[in-house]
Amino acid sequence: MIATATATPALVDVLTASKQASRSLATLTANRKNAALEAIAAELEIGGDRVLAANALDLANGRENGLSAGLLDRLRLDDARLAALTAAVRDIIALPDPVGVVVRGSTLPNGVRLSQVRVPFGVVGAIYEARPNVTIDIAALALKSGNAAVLRGGSAAENTNRGLVALIQQALESVGLPASAVQTIDEFGRAGATELMGARGLVDVLIPRGSADLIQTVVRESTVPVIETGAGVVHIVLDATADESMAVDIVHNAKVQRPSVCNAVETVLVHRDAAARLLPPVLTALRASGVVVRGDERARAIDAALEVATEEDFATEHMALELSIAVVDDLDAAFEHIRRFSTQHTESIITADMANAERFLAEVDSAVVMVNASTRFSDGGEFGFGAEVGISTQKLHARGPMGLPELTSTKWIVRGAGQVRD
């Protein structure tokens, strides 16, 4: 029974078409889905120029509207980035089809046979900001998992997204699939995003991608179930027994190797008994790579050159070469700090103490908890999932790095021979 709060007739039509398309997609073989993905890759190669022209328009508008250099860079497509997108689609072709996988099953005492099987959600909605790569990414992941996709990108990328969706739809039709399997609702503006969030019954799951603000708005306003892929205020704890070179290498790697991503470390908590030993070499390594390091009072007592770390610093995902340090009395104090400031994405402890390692793994309530490893490993690609669906910071459905199976639901299949219940 479809109960939806959407009001604009035209948008309801779009979503109804998505729902219809999702029915054809649900029963497609992997071969046919892969053929559709290959057609998209081929169209990206053939039609790239048109997409780049549309992107040039968005970039010109963006410059006129005073978009920051960072946003313009995210918005920008070029030959290399298009080639990377095309390669990403082909990577998804190579992944196993999650649909139809039997999760578990049994035969009841009366002979009734049960199996729980992976099925597509149906319609996956995505709300995101000016990153045209998400358009291709979500569309390809949705198709591979048998879902229709409804995309609401940022208005700054409107022309680029329209071009990309036109190209995807052409590819879909070329292999005999409905164009409505992938649709954009950018033309409906903000009202469209609001209605998408209220379209429970037509849209099965909604994935927000972008700033913490965007994600929180969707979580708060959506009646469609949301998969929250959250920001990472990621912590590394340097325990009293932490090995010095391990501490230096891991903190440096976790901050410097790619500072703009959600699994980069934001805060280091160092045990008071190890602070004088570990902070100097850690700070030397970080500063050599240009990291701006801030500290609480106790950290600044060890290194007076540290800038002052405020409460806000400890609560911020910098996504830049910035890091905050606090000295803690013990593991419990570290846990208390993490509970207060963590986004429950990823935390790691560097320690030689087995009991402390086990306590950390058991008691820190984050999607990914680590011992003696860089937080940068908290990633679908590194975990071997092959595709980057996002990293869930919620506890329902999926938690941590998500692969294709996380874009499916399940269904119970029951086969009998006339059995009834006593």
Add this chain to the structure above:
Amino acid sequence: MIATATATPALVDVLTASKQASRSLATLTANRKNAALEAIAAELEIGGDRVLAANALDLANGRENGLSAGLLDRLRLDDARLAALTAAVRDIIALPDPVGVVVRGSTLPNGVRLSQVRVPFGVVGAIYEARPNVTIDIAALALKSGNAAVLRGGSAAENTNRGLVALIQQALESVGLPASAVQTIDEFGRAGATELMGARGLVDVLIPRGSADLIQTVVRESTVPVIETGAGVVHIVLDATADESMAVDIVHNAKVQRPSVCNAVETVLVHRDAAARLLPPVLTALRASGVVVRGDERARAIDAALEVATEEDFATEHMALELSIAVVDDLDAAFEHIRRFSTQHTESIITADMANAERFLAEVDSAVVMVNASTRFSDGGEFGFGAEVGISTQKLHARGPMGLPELTSTKWIVRGAGQVRD
């Protein structure tokens, strides 16, 4: 980072205490959780009289407030029902602990070891109506799965629930666990329910139990993730090739064996080529058990004694000895009817045609789809899960009958020896 919309300081205190209690529960061994459950069972045996006295008060108030006989019956506890509740708690003791189960794992090429492990959600909230058994049920299931429980029962059962929670808390303290592991917020009234739905960050998941209205309100208003355990407008399709005695037995069993439950059939769709053959014996059997049967025009052309089935009848979960029948042209017409009226809970087809059976299983988008079996098998107990957490009609997290593992989340445990990312 805890971001919550709750406003009443006292309620925030209650929920904060739940969150704190959840931390102690999360790392308890199965032995300690089972000891707590056994203490609850023992308290139910010892303190039953006090609970019955509180229940008598609620019943008297209910009669005064004009509660229906059905509601009064749901509200009523007696020695037999208390004994059944006690037995249910002991059944849960016998189930395996879902926490700590390793779901999957691997070792990365660089030697980093991954395992995905079941962990409790943290705090499970329940909003339900005047069924005191839910108080014990949810509390016991939550404890077994390592979760704290916050309960908001109906005001009609306020005294009974207060008595039950006091008894549970006494049991918890007797085994050294925090009383705040199970709390009621009934004293905060409707405002309390509203705040519970907004307590994202303090409450990890919310389970509504009761009428379709209650469930829809929670789904609409909650920012806390909800597990929707829905109503069942359940269909049985009698295909052209359906065996007569199978059709009669299964329809009769699915309607009559226990009409007041969500997996009882509400609508029979019969293929036009089989309607004249199957309807007469099916109707005879149903009427012999006192079922009021309604039909569409084509069904009434075969049996003029059928009452008229309206659109509303087809959309209603009667939970009573009432059933609607429609004649359909083919499988596609049956699918169309199901898409329109089903709550996506459970549907079954009776057929001898293998191709139609497979189409039905593949194309009907419900939590449980069956061939030649009674819809009454759509049940956690029948599926061998041991406990009845409810039947999810949503696609996220859990779908269909839920067992204890569905009351848990997962966490990724990563063990390294100093590895960093290249």
